[in-house]
Amino acid sequence: MDYQLTNQPVRQDPSFANEIIEATGVRVDRCYQCMTCTLGCPVADAMDFPPNQVMRLIDLGAEEILLSSRTIWMCVTCETCFARCPNQIDTAAVMDYLREKATAKGIAVPEERIQLLHQVFAENIKSFGKVHEATMLMAYKLKSKDFFSDMGIGLKLFLKGKIPLFPSKVKGLDEVKRIFEKTYDQTFGGKS
Amino acid sequence: MKFSYYPGCTVHSTAIEYARSIDAVVAALGVELAEIEDWNCCGAAAAHSIHRKLGLALPARNISQAQKQTHLSPDLVTSCPGCFNALKRADYALRNDEETRKEIEETVGFAYNGEVRIRSLMEVLTHELGEEVLSAKVKRPLDRLKLVCYYGCALVRPHAVTGLENPENPMMMDNLMKWMGADVRDWSYKTECCGADLALTHGDMVQKIVGRLIDHAREAGAEAVVTSCGLCQANLDMRQTGTDPLPVFYFTELMGVAMDLPNRKGWWSKHIVNPGPLLARLGYES
Numbered sequence: 361m362d363y364q365l366t367n368q369p370v371r372q373d374p375s376f377a378n379e380i381i382e383a384t385g386v387r388v389d390r391c392y393q394c395m396t397c398t399l400g401c402p403v404a405d406a407m408d409f410p411p412n413q414v415m416r417l418i419d420l421g422a423e424e425i426l427l428s429s430r431t432i433w434m435c436v437t438c439e440t441c442f443a444r445c446p447n448q449i450d451t452a453a454v455m456d457y458l459r460e461k462a463t464a465k466g467i468a469v470p471e472e473r474i475q476l477l478h479q480v481f482a483e484n485i486k487s488f489g490k491v492h493e494a495t496m497l498m499a500y501k502l503k504s505k506d507f508f509s510d511m512g513i514g515l516k517l518f519l520k521g522k523i524p525l526f527p528s529k530v531k532g533l534d535e536v537k538r539i540f541e542k543t544y545d546q547t548f549g550g551k552s
Numbered sequence: 553m554k555f556s557y558y559p560g561c562t563v564h565s566t567a568i569e570y571a572r573s574i575d576a577v578v579a580a581l582g583v584e585l586a587e588i589e590d591w592n593c594c595g596a597a598a599a600h601s602i603h604r605k606l607g608l609a610l611p612a613r614n615i616s617q618a619q620k621q622t623h624l625s626p627d628l629v630t631s632c633p634g635c636f637n638a639l640k641r642a643d644y645a646l647r648n649d650e651e652t653r654k655e656i657e658e659t660v661g662f663a664y665n666g667e668v669r670i671r672s673l674m675e676v677l678t679h680e681l682g683e684e685v686l687s688a689k690v691k692r693p694l695d696r697l698k699l700v701c702y703y704g705c706a707l708v709r710p711h712a713v714t715g716l717e718n719p720e721n722p723m724m725m726d727n728l729m730k731w732m733g734a735d736v737r738d739w740s741y742k743t744e745c746c747g748a749d750l751a752l753t754h755g756d757m758v759q760k761i762v763g764r765l766i767d768h769a770r771e772a773g774a775e776a777v778v779t780s781c782g783l784c785q786a787n788l789d790m791r792q793t794g795t796d797p798l799p800v801f802y803f804t805e806l807m808g809v810a811m812d813l814p815n816r817k818g819w820w821s822k823h824i825v826n827p828g829p830l831l832a833r834l835g836y837e838s
């Protein structure tokens with residue numbers, strides 16, 4: 361997406377900010393750009409827009425830019441920004457909202473591997489009710505086609521006897537599946 | 553003292569040494585943790601990161617399970633900060649936001665009664681047993697062990713939800729380790745993030761974050777790091793580079809050393825950075 365500086369005055373569009381306030385209860389309109397959030401963010405240097413700029417982009421109604429940003433996927437919801445924001449803005453909760461919306465809209469994501477990992481993790485819970493690391497990592501490797509990076513780590517854990525071979529299933533798996541049907545599957549159409 | 557218990561998925565896998573040391577410590581303290589029937593994964597960070605309502609409904613099913621099992625204590629203890637955080641977030645939403653409560657109740661199929669109290673194992677041990685009881689159990693004070701306490705994110709933030717102490721400078725684990733006699737060093741990085749799940753997709757970034765944390769731990773004079781979080785432990789344990797990595801303990805493991813509990817070899821063998829040599833040099837292991 362082109363994001364060019366222009367000498368045209370920027371027209372602010374409050375509808376996106378209002379949508380976020382409505383959906384999350386987070387008063388993004390209170391941000392006064394002090395940058396405290398960004399200074400404490402552990403991954404700001406790997407983001408295309410650091411957290412304070414996310415607030416500014418919301419203010420400008422730049423929905424498309426945000427939904428296709430790297431930022432929303434790099435955020436690890438550590439909540440440091442929220443803990444330190446003088447205006448109690450829960451940026452992490454806004455990131456959750458933006459990731460969900462980007463996924464629901466099927467937007468091409470610059471950090472596909474992170475999105476995929478969240479999806480594979482969720483779908484692993486849908487299959488067993490609990491997380492089974494071996495099948496989860498296998499599904500991630502197959503779908504991301506990222507076969508070689510970090511295989512050493514998985515192998516180390518496996519050799520330490522820390523990755524059980526067989527999954528254990530929840531007895532009330534139908535209840536877990538129903539939760540998925542009413543949430544995840546509904547939003548992402550059963551496949552994401 | 554009896555509590556109901558939510559162990560979480562990692563006690564059977566990546567945090568198995570945590571589980572073993574927890575069992576040993578609570579047995580020695582006369583604390584009973586009764587596992588709730590048929591719990592499911594809390595959703596960890598992944599569920600809410602991709603679907604907010606799923607991230608509330610998965611932990612809410614566990615609250616529903618605990619609520620049904622009225623023969624168990626209403627204090628639902630969990631040892632994993634990630635699970636604690638997810639359960640607390642769901643409980644916070646159910647307790648304080650009526651519209652969300654109705655949606656989650658409908659999704660999970662239960663009626664929330666607010667009686668289950670979500671608590672962390674560390675908080676329960678420090679508050680319910682306290683200094684007098686715990687320090688009386690110490691057989692070998694850890695005074696030769698220089699430590700920094702690493703809390704990470706999930707146990708403390710967001711503060712309104714977790715309700716635990718000062719989110720910038722928690723002292724619970726520092727106090728607990730001092731009661732065990734340890735030489736606890738002050739440092740400014742106790743609640744910094746370890747990089748969390750990025751370890752699986754962006755290993756190089758997490759390596760940098762961990763490297764910084766370990767540098768600061770060394771600067772504070774620490775020879776080891778102690779934590780309660782399986783993800784923090786795994787990232788710090790596996791992502792250090794260099795020839796002289798610091799061992800990364802679970803707090804219950806060090807309680808086990810101070811209380812001289814048996815079968816500790818089965819804990820150390822699960823670590824990537826073997827704590828054996830350090831503990832032997834200090835005279836805590838042969």
Ligand code: SF4
Pocket residue numbers: 390391392393394395396397398411412415441444445446447448449451
């Ligand atoms: S800390 Fe809060 S007020 Fe300051 S820039 Fe960040 S979101 Fe805005």
Ligand code: SF4
Pocket residue numbers: 397400401402403404411434435436437438439440441442451452455
């Ligand atoms: S929650 Fe996200 S945006 Fe906020 S400090 Fe953590 S990683 Fe950065």
